[in-house]
Amino acid sequence: MADRESDLPPVRKLFVTLRDGISRNRIPPGTVMALSDVAEERGISFETVSAALLLLSDEGLVERCAEGRARVLPISETCLRNTVFLREQAEAEIVRRVTHSADTDFMNDLREQILRQKLVGMRGPGNLLRLDDRFHRTLAERAGLGSLWPWLEAWKLCSDRPRFTVEGSLSAPDMICQHSGIVDRIIMRDAEGAAAATRYHVTGVLRQLPDYRRSHPELFRD
Secondary structure: OOOHHHHHHHHHHHHHHHHHHHHOOOOOOOOOEHHHHHHHHHHHOHHHHHHHHHHHHHHHOOEEEEOEEEEEOOEEHHHHHHHHHHHHEEEEEEEHHHHOOOOHHHHHHHHHHHHHHHHHHOOHHHHHHHHHHHHHHHHHHOOOOOHHHHHHHHHHHHHHHHHHOOOOOOOOHHHHHHHHHHHHHHHHOOOOHHHHHHHHHOOOHHOOOOOOOHHHHHHHEE
């Protein structure tokens, strides 16, 4: 699977762009997109847009409407819970493997990443996105599972979507503190402690979900 968005085929490239926009709430729930407008704005064919929207529909992110339009759907709790389950199992096993294989240089790299996160996080949680992805990808690659990143990234986007969609719910200090807890356990060679810290980090969105649904019921379905 292509690693860089610029290397992707046109349909996949548009799918990734729109998926990321929906997941990061740049395209909020309820937005109606005219396929012809998207094609014109991006200088691509209507068929390419239609195929990309079909992929988004398969992901439960949009529904096709009449007259060549698609509407961004609210967040599916069922999809969210299923995705968190998959991500929890995968990332817990990743940190177990990392804990057993990490050397001094790798541990120093993790410490450096946490320090950079703290510095960048002072400007707000939105600035941490790239570093957050780098942290999780670094762990996957160290575990010898870097080829899983496209799937891990997709699960991460899905599980992070509520935090971007519900205003004010994304906390840089909480994210960095949880990353630090994972790194501390890896450095201590505590594989099960690192796995538990990872599970806590990944499942945080489910602990917050009842509050999200009470305060913003229009943003969720199922």
